[in-house]
Amino acid sequence: MKIFTYITLLCLLGACISQQESLEEDYSAYVNPFIGTDFTGNTYPGAQAPFGMVQLSPDNGLPGWNRISGYFYPDSTIAGFSHTHLSGTGAGDLYDISFMPVTLPYKEAEPPLGIYSKFSHKDETASAGYYKVLLRDYNIKVELTATERCGIQRYTFPEADAAIFLNLKKAMNWDATSDSYIEIVDSVTIQGYRFSEGWARNQRVYFRTRFSKAFNQIKIDTTTIVKDNKRIGTAYIARFDFKTKKKEQILLSTAISSVSMKGAAKNLQIEVPENDFDKYLNITRSKWNKQLSKVEIKTNYPKDRTIFYTALYHSMLAPTIYSDVDGGYYGPDKKMHHSGGWTNYTTFSLWDTYRAAHPLFTYTAPERVNDMIKSFIAFYQQNGRLPVWNLYGSETDMMIGYHAVPVIVDAYLKDIGDFDKEEALKACMVTSNYDEYRGIGAYKKTGYVPYDIKDEYNADNWSLSKTLEYAFDDYCIAKMADKMGKRRIADEYYKRSENYKNLYNPMTSFMQPRDSKGIFIKDFNPDKYTPHITESNGWQYFWSVQHDIKGLINLVGGKIRFAQKLDSMFTYHPNNKDELPIFSTGMIGQYVHGNEPSHHVIYLFNSVDQPYKTQKYIAEVMNKLYDDTPGGICGNEDCGQMSAWYVFSAIGFYPVNPVSGQYEIGTPLFSEVKLHLENGKTFTVLAPAVSKENIYIQSVKIDKKSYNRSYITHQQIMSGSTVEFEMGNKPAQAWYP
Secondary structure (H helix, E strand, C coil), X not given: CHHHHHHHHHXXXXXXXXXXXXXXXXXXXXXXXXXXXXXCCCCCCCECCCCCCCCXXXXXXXXXXXXXXXXXXXXXXXXXXXXXXXXXXXXXXXCCCEEEEEECCCEECCCCCCEEEECCHHHEEEECCEEEEEXXXXXXXXXXXXXXXXXXXXXXXXXXXXXXXXXXXXXXXXXXXXXXXXXXXXXXXXXXXXXXXXCCCXXXXXXXXXXXXXXXXXXXXXXXXXXXXXEEEEEEEEEEEEEECCCEEEEEEEEEECCCHHHHHHHHHHHCCCCCHHHHHHHHHHHHHHXXXXXXXXXXXXXXXXXXXXXXXXXXXXXXXXXCXXXXXXXXXXXXXXXXCCCCEECCCHHHHCCCHHHHHHHHCHHHHHHHHHHHHHHHHHHCCCCCCEECCEECCCCCCCCHHHHHHHHHHCCCCCCCHHHHHHHHHHHHCCCCCCXXXXXXXXXXXXXXCCCCCCCCCCHHHHHHHHHHHHXXXXXXXXXXXXXXXXXXXXXXXXXXXXXXXXXXCEECCECCCCCECCCCCCCCECCCCCCCEHHHHCCCCCCCHHXXXXXXXXXXXXXXXXXXXXXXXXXXXXCCCXXXXXXXXXXXXXXXXXXXXXXXXXXXXCHHHHHHHHHHHHHHCECCCCCCECCCCHHHXXXXXXXXXXXXXXXXXXXCCEEEECCCCCCEEEEECCCCCEEEEECCCCCCCCCEEEEEXXXXXXXXXXXXXXXXXXXXXXXXXXXXXXXXXXXXX
16 A cells, blocks of 8 residues: 555656646747748847847848848848847838947948947857857857847956947938937936838837946937938937956846837836846746747657747747837827727738738737737728738838738637727728729729729739739628628628639630720730739739639639649749749749748649648648758748748648638648647647658548548637547548548
């Protein structure tokens, strides 16, 4: 009896230790923020809290496409650590509030580089919420971490005459300082602002910085900013001098705000009241671990674990928090607002992220989804229409569609949040009827956007793509109205959602631009990249009818013809002499994984009863086009969409139609995945025999019962079902009728 009790106690103790180890697993350590900093990913390696307002990261100091996020892995210089960055958007903006520590005499090059230091990747480390580098020219170790609204920097100096520069004049790429200001609050505190013009128009960033050591001397230089021969503002550069001992550390804690210096001061007081780098690093790591642990995987491939958790991490860098701790934010109407109990968000790359990133948030961050939609509604109330691509209280009008709509509708259909549904539907409808915006009036009148019309928003043309994107968004509005019992509205928008058919030319079997007289454009070549199609060609945009794949199949002439066209999509390779645009990366035939319009196409073989082809190509993309190296993302990260595709696909399914509540089955990457849901339940995917060779699904069970559908549902996920895939190394026929 005593032996039994002793053994039992040991087992119980072991179970407790095992459980504790599981709870304390450091998922943040699996994240490699350098993935995507080379090739075309355009990510940054610096420190950020989940969805944080602050993205504190090193800047190489030189402009150019490759340095659009401020940092390019092949570079060897660092010229500052700034507090705002964009994750893989291809837009060169932000880089606000840039600090640079040095020892005297410091190194300075001709503009645009300015004050800089050399560095080596051997002296560089990063994980979720943390970044470290050695500035070799000064022997200064720099460490970065961040809370939601504050960046914390820890500089470890040698014995030296040292200085820290704050350069509010410095700007890169699309960004230009329009005005700035620095004032000394006390011996360790400064505050000010930087206003700029760029992609984010009339951007305002206020800041407050607290040093952990009093500065010995301060020097402030100002220069006049002139535009069109008129003075528009002042550029400030400050230098703070110190005498440092060997290994002496100085902390800089900086809060930012879109509202005021007072707002920044309050953010600093609430979020970072102490000079304790490790404390805030641990808090941020804990927040990342909470987010990352929502998806628990088992794999025999450590590389795949790194890629997966880095993708999950990248998916939660944007949208970004925009309101202060007291709810204040600067609106698109150029007025100050208060959110009133919810958090306002910005940085919505909706043409990209409506496809997978936002559907992923409904499982990994549903409470934030509610606030994001409230942010959309507030933006509509202050700007007259829903956002297209809003950034820092400004509408950039980048890309096309009104894709706040599917994000709203997906949340509504999934019963997420307490946002005002009536106001949300009104916002969707008003935006969809903004007739003077990008051909919407003509789209409603003729059933498509003619390629020969122009308006003030229509400089890019993109008429074919706009028609297809509007049709999808209209379908989403119809679905919302339908559920709300508004039959007349639903019927109107269901009819509008069929407008994609008006661009199908049966003579070419492609979607084709038409003019205002209804005539298809002559000499149309689906291989060519033209002004009528957004960042794609006729092959790639043909499939952008996510809401009505059956209708698209019928247009083509049935499943056999559709399957042949799909095969051609993946086997018809560009000619070696073809000049491909910068966004055509990660290509398999005409399929372009590096750009979003292709992302759902790989799953369409399910619709013609050939799921093994979906499985084959998905495995190829996951294993060849994603890597754990700096060049490991084959296209612009686009605020998480490239990574969200990987997260969904690695689990084993994908939202081809993001508002359908259905997820097309692909092929799982891991032997076990557990998705821990907000309702306390766990959705499980099992594929015990999966391997790099065993990529083909032989059969499917859900909750131990044979399953005969090509998709799983939102309800099955939320109920905590268990999906089990029998895997093999040879293609199998469809397991569904």
